[in-house]
Each structure stands twice: as C-alpha cells, then as structure tokens.
Amino acid sequence: MFKKSFLKKLAKEEEVSFTFLENQLRSGKAVIPLNNQKELSRPVAIGEGFKVKINTNIGLSSEEENLQKELTKLKEAVRCGTDAIMDLSIGGNFRSLRKKIINTSPVAVGTVPLYEAAIEAEKQKKTFEKMSFDSIWETLKRQAEDGVDFFTIHAGILQSAIKYLSQNKRTGGIVSRGGSILARWMFVNKEENPFYVNFDKILQLAKKYNISISLGDALRPGAISDASDNLQFFELHVLGELVKKCRKKNVQVMVEGPGHIPLDEIEMNVRLEKKICHQAPFYVLGPLTTDIAAGYDHITSAIGGALAAQHGADFLCVVTPAEHLRHPDINDIREGVVASKIAAHSVDLLRFKKEREKDKVISSHRAQRKWKDIFPLTLEQNKAKKYHKKIKSSDICTMCGNFCSLKIIEKCGLLDTTGSTKSK
Amino acid sequence: MFKKSFLKKLAKEEEVSFTFLENQLRSGKAVIPLNNQKELSRPVAIGEGFKVKINTNIGLSSEEENLQKELTKLKEAVRCGTDAIMDLSIGGNFRSLRKKIINTSPVAVGTVPLYEAAIEAEKQKKTFEKMSFDSIWETLKRQAEDGVDFFTIHAGILQSAIKYLSQNKRTGGIVSRGGSILARWMFVNKEENPFYVNFDKILQLAKKYNISISLGDALRPGAISDASDNLQFFELHVLGELVKKCRKKNVQVMVEGPGHIPLDEIEMNVRLEKKICHQAPFYVLGPLTTDIAAGYDHITSAIGGALAAQHGADFLCVVTPAEHLRHPDINDIREGVVASKIAAHSVDLLRFKKEREKDKVISSHRAQRKWKDIFPLTLEQNKAKKYHKKIKSSDICTMCGNFCSLKIIEKCGLLDTTGSTKSK
Numbered sequence: 001m002f003k004k005s006f007l008k009k010l011a012k013e014e015e016v017s018f019t020f021l022e023n024q025l026r027s028g029k030a031v032i033p034l035n036n037q038k039e040l041s042r043p044v045a046i047g048e049g050f051k052v053k054i055n056t057n058i059g060l061s062s063e064e065e066n067l068q069k070e071l072t073k074l075k076e077a078v079r080c081g082t083d084a085i086m087d088l089s090i091g092g093n094f095r096s097l098r099k100k101i102i103n104t105s106p107v108a109v110g111t112v113p114l115y116e117a118a119i120e121a122e123k124q125k126k127t128f129e130k131m132s133f134d135s136i137w138e139t140l141k142r143q144a145e146d147g148v149d150f151f152t153i154h155a156g157i158l159q160s161a162i163k164y165l166s167q168n169k170r171t172g173g174i175v176s177r178g179g180s181i182l183a184r185w186m187f188v189n190k191e192e193n194p195f196y197v198n199f200d201k202i203l204q205l206a207k208k209y210n211i212s213i214s215l216g217d218a219l220r221p222g223a224i225s226d227a228s229d230n231l232q233f234f235e236l237h238v239l240g241e242l243v244k245k246c247r248k249k250n251v252q253v254m255v256e257g258p259g260h261i262p263l264d265e266i267e268m269n270v271r272l273e274k275k276i277c278h279q280a281p282f283y284v285l286g287p288l289t290t291d292i293a294a295g296y297d298h299i300t301s302a303i304g305g306a307l308a309a310q311h312g313a314d315f316l317c318v319v320t321p322a323e324h325l326r327h328p329d330i331n332d333i334r335e336g337v338v339a340s341k342i343a344a345h346s347v348d349l350l351r352f353k354k355e356r357e358k359d360k361v362i363s364s365h366r367a368q369r370k371w372k373d374i375f376p377l378t379l380e381q382n383k384a385k386k387y388h389k390k391i392k393s394s395d396i397c398t399m400c401g402n403f404c405s406l407k408i409i410e411k412c413g414l415l416d417t418t419g420s421t422k423s424k
Numbered sequence: 425m426f427k428k429s430f431l432k433k434l435a436k437e438e439e440v441s442f443t444f445l446e447n448q449l450r451s452g453k454a455v456i457p458l459n460n461q462k463e464l465s466r467p468v469a470i471g472e473g474f475k476v477k478i479n480t481n482i483g484l485s486s487e488e489e490n491l492q493k494e495l496t497k498l499k500e501a502v503r504c505g506t507d508a509i510m511d512l513s514i515g516g517n518f519r520s521l522r523k524k525i526i527n528t529s530p531v532a533v534g535t536v537p538l539y540e541a542a543i544e545a546e547k548q549k550k551t552f553e554k555m556s557f558d559s560i561w562e563t564l565k566r567q568a569e570d571g572v573d574f575f576t577i578h579a580g581i582l583q584s585a586i587k588y589l590s591q592n593k594r595t596g597g598i599v600s601r602g603g604s605i606l607a608r609w610m611f612v613n614k615e616e617n618p619f620y621v622n623f624d625k626i627l628q629l630a631k632k633y634n635i636s637i638s639l640g641d642a643l644r645p646g647a648i649s650d651a652s653d654n655l656q657f658f659e660l661h662v663l664g665e666l667v668k669k670c671r672k673k674n675v676q677v678m679v680e681g682p683g684h685i686p687l688d689e690i691e692m693n694v695r696l697e698k699k700i701c702h703q704a705p706f707y708v709l710g711p712l713t714t715d716i717a718a719g720y721d722h723i724t725s726a727i728g729g730a731l732a733a734q735h736g737a738d739f740l741c742v743v744t745p746a747e748h749l750r751h752p753d754i755n756d757i758r759e760g761v762v763a764s765k766i767a768a769h770s771v772d773l774l775r776f777k778k779e780r781e782k783d784k785v786i787s788s789h790r791a792q793r794k795w796k797d798i799f800p801l802t803l804e805q806n807k808a809k810k811y812h813k814k815i816k817s818s819d820i821c822t823m824c825g826n827f828c829s830l831k832i833i834e835k836c837g838l839l840d841t842t843g844s845t846k847s848k
Contacts, residue, residue, distance in 0.1 A: 062825030401486030
C-alpha cells in the first residue's frame with residue numbers, strides 16, 4: 001500500500017517505530033489517508049498509538065461562493081496545525097475549488113462525494129431526490145482522479161433505520177447533511193441506501209486509488225436528548241460490518257462518530273465504537289457536551305474532544321464558533337482549529353515525551369519572563385503577541401504590576417531553569 | 425448561621441430539598457458565602473449535590489487603575505452568569521472599588537486580604553517584606569466590616585515547604601501571587617506563615633461576620649511538569665488540618681485547588697482533595713490541561729474545569745484568554761465566563777433534570793429553525809444573534825444554503841417537537 005521508505009520517514013515524524021506503524025496499518029488500527037495519484041508534504045497516520053489528529057472543514061455554500069476566501073481558510077488552518085482538510089462545498093464553483101485545494105494543501109484532503117452528486121441532480125433534474133447511483137458513481141470517479149485522499153461515505157443509514165425513526169422521533173432528527181439527503185432520498189424513492197447497496201463497487205475504486213473510507217455517521221445525535229440512542233448504535237453496528245468489508249478488500253477505513261454527547265457518555269461511546277468497529281480509527285465530530293452554547297461551540301467541542309481523545313478517539317473534527325449559526329469566516333476557522341489543537345495536545349502530552357517537553361520548556365521560559373522564547377512555542381502565537389502588554393518595555397506586565405509572583409520567587413532562587421536551557 | 429426562611433428560598437432556587445441543604449451545610453460539604461452584615465440578591469450554595477458554581481476575578485492592577493472599567497466587568501460577568509466575584513485589586517484606588525463592588529454586586533464577593541496588607545507595607549515601609557501581622561489584622565477587620573463574603577487565606581504554605589522547594593526546585597516555582605508574597609516574606613524574615621500562626625484569631629473574625637474561608641493553595645502547580653508534586657500535596661494536608669479547625673469553630677470553609685494539571689490526573693486530584701480535606705467544597709483555578717496555549721487559556725481551562733466538576737469540583741474560577749499575558753478587558757471577561765459556564769452546565773445537565781431540559785428545548789427550537797426562541801435560551805445570546813445570518817430574511821442561512829439537513833428532515837416528518845411545545 002505504501003513504500004517502505006515513506007513509512008520509515010512517517011514513523012520518525014510520528015515518533016513511533018517503523019514496526020509499530022506497519023503493525024497498526026496491517027491490523028487496521030491506523031490509516032494514512034493518501035491518494036496514490038499524488039504525494040503530500042505533511043501526511044499523517046491516524047489511529048491508536050499515534051498523536052491525536054484534527055481535521056478542518058472548509059468549502060463553498062450556495063450562499064458563500066468566494067474561492068479565494070476558502071483558500072485563505074485552508075492556509076490559516078494549516079498554519080494553526082490542522083492535519084487534514086475536508087472540502088464540504090455544496091455550491092458555487094466547487095470543482096475549481098477542489099482542484100485548487102488538492103494542488104495546494106500540504107495535508108490530506110477529504111470530501112463527501114454525495115454533495116457533488118446532489119448538486120448535479122439539483123441542476124439537471126431540479127431535485128436531489130432524483131439522483132441516481134450512476135451520477136454518484138461518476139462523482140466518486142471524478143474525485144478519485146482529482147486526488148482526494150479520503151471519502152466520507154454514509155453507507156450505514158438503512159431503510160430499517162428510517163422506519164424506526166418515523167416511530168421513534170428525535171429532538172434533533174438527522175443533523176448530518178449527507179444523512180439527511182440520503183434519508184430523504186430513501187424516503188421518497190422507497191429504495192435501500194445506494195452507498196450500502198453498491199459498497200463493494202465503491203471499495204474497488206477506493207482500492208485502486210488507495211482512498212481511505214471514512215464511514216459517515218448519518219444518524220449521529222444532534223442534540224443531547226438524542227445521544228446514545230438506538231438509532232445511533234444501530235447505525236454503528238452497520239458500520240462495524242462495513243469496516244470488515246473494507247478490511248477484506250484491503251481498503252483503509254475509519255469510522256465517524258458523534259455529535260452531541262453528555263460528558264458522562266463520552267468514554268462509553270469511544271469504547272463502544274472501538275469494540276463494534278473492530279478497533280478502526282475513530283473520527284469524532286465534537287462531541288459537544290451541551291446544546292445551549294451556540295457562538296461558543298468550539299469550546300463545547302474542545303471539552304468533548306479532549307475527553308474523547310483521552311479515551312481513544314483518534315481524529316477530531318474542528319467545530320468553529322460559527323457552528324449552528326453561519327458559514328465560518330477565517331477567524332472562526334482559527335478559533336476552531338486552536339480549540340481542537342488544545343484538546344489534541346492535552347492528550348498527546350500524556351503519551352509522548354516530546355509533547356510533554358513542550359509544556360515544560362514554555363513554562364520554564366514563562367517563569368523567567370523570556371517572552372521572545374515563549375511566543376514561537378505557543379500554539380498560536382499571533383494572539384499571544386498581540387495580547388502581551390509590557391509597560392515602558394520594562395519587565396512589568398499589566399497583569400500583576402509590581403506584584404509578579406514570578407519575579408518575587410526568582411528573588412528567592414526557587415526556580416528550576418533546566419527546561420529553559422534544554423531548549424537552547 | 426442562616427435563617428430558615430432564607431435557606432428554604434435558597435433550596436428552591438438550587439432545586440434541592442431544604443433538608444438536604446441543611447445537612448450539607450451542617451456537615452461542611454457545602455457553604456453559602458454571605459457576610460452577615462448584608463444581603464445578596466443572588467446568594468448560592470457551593471458544594472456537593474449543588475449546581476456547579478463559577479467565580480470571576482476582577483480588580484485594579486498598579487498599571488490599570490480605571491474603576492469604571494472594573495465595574496463594567498462586574499456587570500458583564502453577572503450578565504453571563506457568574507455566581508461570585510473576587511476583587512483581586514493590587515493597586516489604584518482599591519478601597520473605593522471594593523466598596524462599590526460590594527454595594528452593587530448581586531453575587532458573593534471574595535478578596536485576598538493579604539494583597540491590601542502588602543500594598544500598605546509597600547506604601548509605608550517601601551517593601552512588603554516588612555509587613556506585620558498587625559497590618560494584616562487591620563486589613564482583615566476592615567474588609568470584614570466592608571461586607572466581604574469570603575476570604576482567600578494562604579495559611580497552608582509553611583517554612584518546611586519553602587525549605588523543601590529550595591532543594592526540589594520547580595519549573596513554575598510558585599505562581600500563586602499570595603503564595604509568592606508569603607514565601608518571600610517567610611524567606612526574608614525566617615518566620616512561620618503569619619496566617620497559619622494566627623489562624624485561630626482569624627477564625628474568630630470569620631465567625632463574627634460569617635465570612636467563609638477559602639483556603640488558598642499557595643503551592644498549586646503553575647506548570648504541567650509541577651503537577652501533583654510533593655509540595656502541592658504537602659500543602660493539601662495542611663489545608664485538611666485547617667478545614668478541621670474551621671469546622672470546630674463553626675466557620676464555613678472551602679479549599680482552593682490547581683492550577684496546571686494533565687487530563688489524566690484531574691480526577692485523582694479532586695478525589696484526593698475531597699478525602700484529605702474532609703469533603704470540603706473544592707474551588708479549582710482551572711485546571712489548565714496544557715501550558716502552551718496562552719491567548720486561549722479559557723479553553724484549556726474549560727476542558728480541565730468540566731472534567732474536574734464531573735468528578736466533584738464544586739466551584740470553578742474563570743480563566744480568561746488574557747491569562748499569562750495581560751490584565752483582562754471586558755471581552756476577555758465575557759469569553760472567560762462563558763467558557764466556565766459551558767464547563768459548569770455540561771456537568772449540571774448530568775445531574776439536574778431542569779438543566780437537561782434546557783438542552784432539549786433549545787435543540788427542539790433549532791430543529792425547527794425558531795431563531796427567536798433559540799436566542800434567549802442561549803448561554804450568551806449577543807454573539808449568537810450577531811453571528812446568525814439569514815439570507816433575504818428567508819429560512820435559509822449561510823451555513824448550508826439549500827442543503828439544510830433540518831429542513832430536509834422536516835419534509836419527512838421525522839422530528840419530535842415536544843421539547844419545543846413544552847417551553848411555551
């Protein structure tokens with residue numbers, strides 16, 4: 001699947017042994033999203049035993065069609081440390097944007113091919129409900145050739161689930177966009193999910209291009225009161241079966257997860273996914289630990305994401321402050337990426353010596369007020385630089401004035417400064 | 425300590441039974457910070473079995489002396505839902521500010537009386553190292569008479585700890601401002617901690633005014649690499665003894681805690697405090713789960729605070745994005761308070777039916793795009809209102825354009841709308 005030299009280099013970057021990386025890939029506990037038509041300057045491994053990775057969603061909406069803005073978001077997300085980009089365009093000149101993203105992104109690029117098929121059906125047949133698998137298939141092929149590294153495929157939502165949902169209604173219904181499109185399609189056409197029916201064919205294409213499949217959770221809870229319900233777990237079992245199918249065909253696969261989940265159900269959700277889906281990497285969309293914080297859902301999601309990652313989630317999807325409210329702008333993207341990076345790093349430092357060392361070094365600099373050394377090591381340094389205010393360029397900042405605990409303690413000679421020297 | 429009618433009213437607001445409130449107060453598992461010289465329009469109980477409470481720090485620094493600005497912060501913090509305010513002034517016209525805060529705050533007001541004593545010593549003797557217990561005592565009396573509801577008293581840092589620290593240096597040293605002032609004082613004067621030595625006298629004053637004692641953690645870790653070290657836990661044991669002394673004298677007491685703590689040590693820290701400090705309410709300053717996110721430490725702290733509260737922490741101190749960088753402005757205060765409220769509510773909804781109902785109602789409105797009903801129920805509605813962008817006042821927002829999962833699902837009749845109707 002991958003060349004030995006490539007894996008050796010990646011293992012080094014991931015701070016694991018080559019053998020470990022090989023074993024995790026072989027067992028399916030980790031994936032490397034990378035279309036074999038191209039290379040990436042920053043490929044990553046996602047899965048158990050690796051640093052927690054994050055993905056940032058960008059893309060055109062039918063109401064926001066500025067290509068340049070989306071490319072600027074890509075750049076900002078990469079600067080702030082995203083490990084992957086999903087182009088979730090649902091309007092505008094999406095094909096041109098996708099090509100530009102793939103050409104410029106140093107990190108893996110994912111898509112939800114269903115969107116393009118739905119847009120085409122709207123254009124040609126005036127309604128996405130008339131979309132055929134043939135057009136889905138054309139989309140899949142086009143995107144594979146373009147060089148997309150991973151596809152979100154909502155193959156787990158079945159007619160039986162729609163029937164169940166009609167008798168057991170939910171507060172949030174279906175909040176997955178792909179899920180809702182498919183549910184409506186299945187509801188109107190009375191046919192089974194076309195991605196489920198044609199899954200083997202899709203796997204052949206994925207195999208040909210080494211595209212990783214990310215099994216979408218069409219039925220993820222979009223409200224705390226829908227969390228961990230039968231629908232969610234029914235779909236999870238279907239995804240577990242599909243994971244097996246992928247493995248049989250040697251296609252890399254990960255599984256997407258919730259959503260809105262209360263704090264005390266996050267660990268269970270992660271353990272359940274790992275069990276039911278045969279240890280496939282878990283890609284969580286949050287989880288958001290409350291529904292009432294619109295405008296601040298990057299924080300809600302950082303709480304849930306940190307906890308999920310601590311218990312084994314491998315890949316966090318960035319949620320921005322714009323979630324539930326509007327198409328995110330570049331500031332939203334930055335705030336969201338940083339929040340997710342905080343969650344990821346908070347877990348990485350528990351597992352990787354070098355990650356923990358970063359905290360020690362920055363704290364050592366901080367204790368000695370070596371601001372110039374602090375900034376470059378800060379997760380996102382522009383804000384820190386802007387915020388830090390010295391007074392008359394002296395060693396006094398506006399926070400504590402004359403009563404700076406750091407300076408007071410320094411006078412007593414009670415500081416360990418080895419962290420700071422080590423970094424030199 | 426409190427009138428029955430007052431407790432009955434408070435029990436109702438806290439959604440617990442009167443008997444439960446009485447029992448928790450009697451056993452010391454909960455406190456109600458409230459100076460008996462005055463009343464509060466929004467008093468709260470802090471402790472086991474109650475909703476998680478949050479405190480916001482404001483105050484003048486020697487470099488930021490605008491009283492009006494601090495009073496505006498108080499107002500904003502209260503609007504966003506703070507349950508207490510600490511005036512941590514260390515400069516300017518601090519006495520005037522304190523009186524104004526106490527006169528206008530609907531929520532309990534706390535202070536660190538040591539600061540005033542240190543400022544006075546700087547003024548009169550040119551150095552805080554010459555501060556005497558007499559001046560500390562005068563300060564305590566003055567603040568008690570002013571109507572302060574709770575005092576942070578750093579009585580747990582002892583000479584033995586300073587000696588230990590000089591041989592076992594820390595990356596972050598002592599980051600507690602009160603702790604550093606006392607450490608320096610003890611280091612220079614070679615005397616024992618004056619708050620520890622005179623603790624019984626302080627308790628008499630606290631008893632007289634029903635001031636709650638918040639035992640400060642002078643030795644809290646200010647860096648991940650100092651977390652859960654011997655110094656921190658040595659002090660915790662001293663605090664445990666002091667809790668007993670408070671209880672003997674019928675003085676309400678809570679215990680302050682870290683600080684910078686890695687995710688996987690948070691639960692242990694909470695359990696340990698509850699054990700060593702005889703189930704006294706736990707007031708955490710964070711915990712921050714990484715050191716490298718200056719500018720975004722409200723998020724770092726929301727992660728740690730949520731986890732701490734889930735495992736039993738009762739009172740969260742707001743950390744703003746300005747932490748480690750500058751004196752916070754009003755926007756920092758808002759961002760910080762909202763982040764802490766998210767952490768608190770994420771835990772409250774696990775325990776209180778009415779809190780969980782809030783999530784259901786807002787999600788039900790959201791599924792039906794009833795924006796006018798959503799905003800007032802949002803944790804902080806101004807940002808949500810500003811963010812939400814409709815297109816041509818139609819039922820399309822910039823996020824999903826024509827592919828709105830909520831609208832698609834509505835067409836299928838798959839929504840449970842009971843949450844929305846209940847709220848009418």
